[in-house]
Amino acid sequence: MKSDFRFSNLLGTVYREGNLVFSEDGTKLLSPVGNRVSCFDLVQNRSFTFSYEHRKNIARIALNKQGTLLLSVDEDGRAILVNFVSRTVLHHFNFKDSVRDLQFSPDGHYFAIACSRFIQVWKTPDYTEDRQFSPFVRHRVYAGHYAEVTSVTWSSDSRFFISTSKDMTSRIFSLxxxxxxxxxxxxxxxxxxxKAFFNSTQEIIYTMSKDGALFQWEYTEKPGDDDEEDEEEDEDSENEDTEDTKPKSWRITAKNFFHSDSKVKCATFHASSNLLVVGFYNGEFRLYELPDFNLIQQLSMGQNAVDTVSINNSGEWLAFGSSKLGQLLVYEWQSESYILKQQGHFDSTNALCYSPDGSRVVTASDDGKIKIWDVISGFCLMTFTEHTSSVTDVKFAKKGQVLFSSSLDGTIRAWDLIRFRNFRVFTATERIQFNSLAVDPSGEVVVAGSQDTFEIYVWSVQTAQLLDSLTGHEGPISCLAFGQENSVLASASWDKTIRIWNIFGRSQTVEPIEIESDVLCLTMRPDCKELAVSTLDGHIVVYDIEDARQLHIIDGKRDILGGRYLEDRFSAKNSARSKYFTTINYSFDGLTLVAGGNNNSICMYDISNEVLLKRFTVSQNMTLNGTQQMLNSGKITDAGTSSDLIDRDGENSDVEDRLDNSLPGSHKGDPSLRSYRPEIRVNSIQFSPTSSAFAAASTEGLLIYSVDNTIIFDPFDLDIDITPEATLETLAEQxxxxxxxxxxxxNEEYLIQKVYEAIPLNDIKLVSSDLPIVYVDRLLGFIGNLLTKYENQHFEYNLLWIRSILSAHGKYINAYKHEFVSSLRLIQRFLGRVGKDVVKVGKRNGYFLDYLQVSKELKNQEEDDVDDDVDGAEDYVNGDVVLQDDDDDDDKDEEMTGDEENDESGWFGPSSNGNKKAANGIVFENSNGEDDSDEDSDDVSDIEV
Structure with missing residues (x-):
């Protein structure tokens, strides 16, 4: 089994805080998810998360107009510059202050940041410049505000920008x-x-304040009462020139107010369509048309504040983010429909489970919700909210069409994943909080355990009746597990024992397996021959199920990467906290084990050799407890506590930021960071059924680690001069x-088509087999578009290409069919349409062939009649009759013979002239003495369509 797993995606969290950014083409949306950045492709319906991490949660992100550079800044002002195309980190930089806004100029040469009372303009790193030690070169610092700057907006020509501040003013600066x-x-x-905006002509400026006032500014002359003086001095042209040069300035020409019950939180403006989008603290957002200030739409996305709003370049899609509940919406305002509507879990994730085919992951949380995530797209497909308390465990039936869940509300529920509904509810004789769940491979029996009692409850899925309760444990049940091959049930308890049950056996008396320490979790190998348990002393012990003997033991304490909390006065190396695993899982082949716990590490072990294969760090986010390693003595106060623990929310300038409605010390039900500090932990972990990936439910979200097949080396993707001329020269060299x-x-279509059509037929198979994987989808998509545009040209040539590509790369296309959906759909659509046309042509030619066959039979019958007449004439003269022509008519006869041959060998069969001559008994012979009429009639019968 491969062990080169890498972080590939983050599910369960769609938005945390910060701003949303659309790409230049408007099809991709960038969203900050904690200390990472996720990219949602709204057209291809897929998402990915960048692998790099910040030390704190991301505050602002920006993408240049060319779509090549992504700049993200965290809460402390530390920035990371990333190549957006290759997803490679280029540079780290520290602005040494919190950044309130970050904007690239439209031409991409500069970017501006709002730090405290100043605006800093920096040059964008460019590969054309000389190599230098620091790629970030500051252009200029602009000052003038007396309070914190809130936003920066560039003009369309990148010459000016407007800054807004909490000092109730806006300022215009020139670059x-x-x-x-x-x-x-x-x-x-x-x-x-x-916020402040330029209109499309840059002649009008709009400024917006928090109290809901929108001012319109225009560059006009100062109004005065000089009309009479102007009339008296009309005769003097020089005086008229001086009057035309009166001083001009930006002045308010219109004032508008939103008249909302709540204050304005965020806003954005689309200059080309004059569309203004405003978000409020009460979750309401409005759309206005400027400069007339006409209200277009007024909607609400909930009761929590709209923290950020963004609009794509076409002005069709609006993106909203709410950090309180982690909501992300993409709204198409013209059709009044949602393009994307996602929300993460309100509380921490307790359990996860892969579907049998590995295409979906189900997560359960303390908020009582169950979410189904599509692994490929990264989007949530369905949310179940029937549980009234924390959901503790989820399990799939063997076929993957039924899902079971246990909850602290005392119920076990069965879910139909075809109709997406709850069709069974299982309860015990008394109200019990279930914390563990297991499902029989056949899907007939479901069992659950609780920490309230020492029994294991067994229900029938068909009748929802309680069949039995298994007794024998002397402590609360901690975990249950079924094998995949037979109905062997393993249970672990706080009484330091493991019991193996045969559910369908007559006798339920089993001998316990004694463990030296408390069992935290267990997992069974897919072939039901071994099981592994994790104990409180940090060991992973593997037992043989049949003989009940110990096979392997792994000491995990040395491998666990713990972290210190803010209130700790020692480093992580001296901490004994959480030196154990709370969740473990076997791989599909049973050779590898992956483990996680209440710490910052995920460990992968080789069971047979009892060695650590790889260790993954869950998160580097220092806003979480358990991620720091060393003690920062600079933040220790005189009282001996960390300065980060001091509550400074009361010092915020905004009233909304000072208010705190959360319960003191609350850890669940309120995501407010003021009441508690989240701890990094892995609550559940599981391998994919294909063993090519595994998922971990952590504090940051649902982490997906997969074998690194996404980045495939392209031998041609090197730093060389590639021009159309060089391409044509290479083509000329074959x-x-x-x-x-x-x-x-x-990426020039005419050049691709020229090269594509110049490849000989004999080389198609060789070129297809050597084509890099990264270009297979692009070539199939190009052929599909080519078939759609030019319908009947080179039809067979294109089919040969398609057959060669599918033969050479069919296995990869089948394994990653989701990446080739659009291109294969184009080809399938064209082939389906052309197939219908071919059937129609075949039917028409079939009737025509029947006509030709009948014509041949009629002709043969006429020839037989002529032969009978000739025989009768010969009998009449009592001798052999030879028909001859005069010598003078030889040339004429030869010409007629040639015409007759042409007529008879044509598509429409023998001519009427030929039939007439045949009826008169004239038979023309060629040089070989063969009958031309018979030969031609045979040719007609052999026509193939």
Whole structure:
């Protein structure tokens, strides 16, 4: 089994805090998820999470217009520059202060950040510049505000930008020092100015304050009463010139108010369509048309504040984020429909379970919800909310169509995943909080255990009746597990024993397996021959089920990477906290074991050799307890506590940030960071049925680790000069594969088609087999588009390409069919349509062939009649009759013979002239003495369509 697992995706968390950013084409949405960034492809219906991590939660992200550079900044001002295309970290930088806003200029040469009372403009790193030690070069620092800057907005030509501040003013700055006279202050608001915008012509500026006031500014002259003086001086042209040069400035030309019960939280403006989108603290958002200030729509996404709003370049899709409940919405305002509507778990995730085919993952949480996630797309497919308390465990039936869940509300529920409904509810004779669950491989029996009693309850799935209660344990039941091959049930208890039960046997008396320490969890090998348990002393012990003997023991205390909490006065190395595993799981082949617990590490072990294969760090987010290693003495106060533990929410300038409605010391039911500090932990872990991935339910979300097949090396993706001329030269040298890949890298359709059609038929199979995997989907998509555009040209040539590609890369396409859905659908659609046309042509030609066959039979019958007439004439003259023509008519006869041959060998059969001559008994012979009429009639019968 492969052990080169890497982080591939983060599910269960769609938005945490910060701003949302659309890509330039408007099809991708970037969302901060804690200390990582997730990218949602809204067209292809898939998502991925960047593998890099920040030290704190991300506060702002920005993507340049070219879509190549992604810049993300955390709460402390530490920035990471990433190549968005290759997902590679390029540089780390520290701005040394919290960043309230981050915006790239439209031309991509600069980016501006809002730090405290200043605006810093930096040059965007460019590969054309000389290599230098620091790729971040500061262009200039702009000052003038007396309070914290809240936002920065660039003009469309990248020459100017507007900054808004909590000092109730906005300021206009110029990027170039030669235009420093442009700088001006826009005042007049009575509350914090949260956003300012340029219109499409840059002649109007809109400023918006927190109290719901929207001011419209225009560059006009100062109004005065000089009309009479102007009329008196009309005769003097020089005086008229001086009057035209009166001083101009930005002045308020219109004032509008939202008149909402709540204050404004966020806003965005689409200049080309004059669309203004405003989000409020009460969860309401509105759409206005400017400059007339017409209300278009007014909707609500819940009772929590809309923290951020973004709009794509086309102005069709709006993205909203709410950090209180982790909601993410993409709304199409013209059709009034949701493109994307996702929400993560309100509380920590307790359990997870893979579907038997590995395409879905089910998670259960303390908020009483069960969510079904699609592994490929990363989106939530369905949410069940019938449970009234924390859901503790989830299990699939063998076929994957039924899901079972246990909860602290005292019920076991069965879910139909075809109709997405709850069809069974199992309860005990008394109210019991169930904490563990197991399902028989046949799907006929479900069992559950509890920490309230020492019994194991057994129900029938068909009748929902309680069949039996297994007794024998002398302590609370901690975990249950069924094998996949037979109905062997293993149970573990706090009484330091393991028991193996045969559910369908007559006798339920079993001998316990004694364990030296408390059993925290257990898992059974898929073939039901071994089981592994994790104990409180940090060991993983493997037992043989039939002989009840110990096979292997793994000491996990040395491998666990623990962390210190903020209140700890010692480093993580000296901490004895959580040096054990609370969840373990076998791989599909039973050779590998993966384990996690209330710590910051996931360990993968080789069972036969009892060695650690690999250790994964769950998170580097320092806002969580248990991630730090060393003690920072600089943050220790005189009282001996960390300064990070001091509550400074009361010092916030905004009233909304100072309010705290949470319960003191509450750990569940309220995600407020003021009441508690989350602890890093892994509550559940499981291998995928294919063993190519495993999932871990952690504090950060649902982490997916998979074998690294996503990044495939492209030998042509190197730093070389690739131009259309070089591509054509390579094609002329008959290096077809290199030329094809170079054309795909240039992404010019005419060049791709030219190279594609120049490849000979004999080389198609060789080029297809050597084509890199990264270009297979692009080539199939190109052929599909080509067939759609040019319907009947090179039809067989394209089919040969498709057959060669599928023959060479069929296994990879079948394994990752989700990546080839769009291209294969194009080809399938075209082939289906052309297939119907071929059937129609075949039917029409079938009737025509029947006509030709009948014509041949009629002709043969006429020839037989002529032969009978000739025989009768010969009998009449009592001798042999030879028909001859005069010598003068030889040329004419030969010409007629040639015409007759052409007529008879044509598509429409023998001509009427030929039939007439045959009826007169004239038979023309060729040089071989063969009958042309018979030969031609045979040719007609052999026509193939």
């Amino acid at each position: 170039q020092s030669s235009e420093k006279d442009v700088a001006m202050t826009l005042a007049g608001h009575r509350d914090n100015v949260i 290096e077809f594969l290199t030329a094809l890949v170079m054309a795909f890298r240039l």
